[in-house]
Amino acid sequence: MNKNLPDGVWPVMLTPFTNDNEVDYDALDKMVDWYIRKGANGLFAVCLSSEMFNLSLRERAEVARRVVESAAGRIPVVASGHISDAIGEQIDEIGEISKTGIDAFVLVTNRLAAEHEDEEVWKRNAETILAQHPDVMFGLYECPLPYQRLLSPELTKWCAETGRFLFMKECSNNLEQIKEKLEAARGTPLKIYIANNPHVLETMQAGGNGYSGILANFQPELYVWLTENWDKEPEKAKHVQDFLGASNLFEGRHYPTSSKYYMQLEGLPLGLKCRTKKLEEFKVTHRREIEQLHRANRFIADQLQLNGADSL
Numbered sequence: 001m002n003k004n005l006p007d008g009v010w011p012v013m014l015t016p017f018t019n020d021n022e023v024d025y026d027a028l029d030k031m032v033d034w035y036i037r038k039g040a041n042g043l044f045a046v047c048l049s050s051e052m053f054n055l056s057l058r059e060r061a062e063v064a065r066r067v068v069e070s071a072a073g074r075i076p077v078v079a080s081g082h083i084s085d086a087i088g089e090q091i092d093e094i095g096e097i098s099k100t101g102i103d104a105f106v107l108v109t110n111r112l113a114a115e116h117e118d119e120e121v122w123k124r125n126a127e128t129i130l131a132q133h134p135d136v137m138f139g140l141y142e143c144p145l146p147y148q149r150l151l152s153p154e155l156t157k158w159c160a161e162t163g164r165f166l167f168m169k170e171c172s173n174n175l176e177q178i179k180e181k182l183e184a185a186r187g188t189p190l191k192i193y194i195a196n197n198p199h200v201l202e203t204m205q206a207g208g209n210g211y212s213g214i215l216a217n218f219q220p221e222l223y224v225w226l227t228e229n230w231d232k233e234p235e236k237a238k239h240v241q242d243f244l245g246a247s248n249l250f251e252g253r254h255y256p257t258s259s260k261y262y263m264q265l266e267g268l269p270l271g272l273k274c275r276t277k278k279l280e281e282f283k284v285t286h287r288r289e290i291e292q293l294h295r296a297n298r299f300i301a302d303q304l305q306l307n308g309a310d311s312l
Ligand SMILES: N[C@@H](CC=O)C(=O)O
Pocket: 012, 142, 143, 144, 171, 195, 196, 197, 212, 213, 214, 215, 251
């Protein structure tokens, strides 16, 4: 497994389904190519956006394997997928999914302790998992479901200093906490990618590593431009950040159906079926919003002459 992950943009991948509710692996291959064409620096497969809680273990492992094969070394791939409550079962899930060639297995922070349990319980469970899988490198994801467990800077430091953690999808949505975690990870292999787009520019200015969030499924090239150019073109970077921050409103609107529709507008051959959302709730007006966001992304890139974002 790779010991040093690249900075930049790590989309949280969707899972395409056929009308018969099977994983659509051909569409998944096309999706991987699309993310790479848009400039993604890495891929986070089998995450909440992939509807991991609604995939069987066989599907979680197969999706991870297919994404690794499809990316074919062009960019690294991390994946999660330990959804059980019992640590013993999670250890088995981690084993199955880690065998697929991923660069790191991403631990969902809320799986390692119940909501009422403290960080000592979390740390003990992390030690068990690390000991059971000595050859696996890990990531961390402060996933909002079934409850959100944000790591303290102290626990982040502990993870970072084990040398076994390479990736964190940071979900606090709080710049002060982000900065504390960046400080905690300094000088270690742990890279911190934030999940909440209102803070991308300030996170990069504070020494952050990039973005790994939902909106990279709608406007990946704008995040790629921002994470690559925030210091070279600071005035444009502020305008791009303003637009991306406002785009945050799309996160909670019929996602991931909305994002699959966006990808259809991009020419990707995938259906809108999701296991966690009812298609009939995605109305004509929601489609219009996504069509307008699609055009607005292009307009912003053209107006600001964002070189490097012209694959839009
Ligand atoms: N904005 C986040 C939500 C996490 O809490 C994401 O992109 O996943």
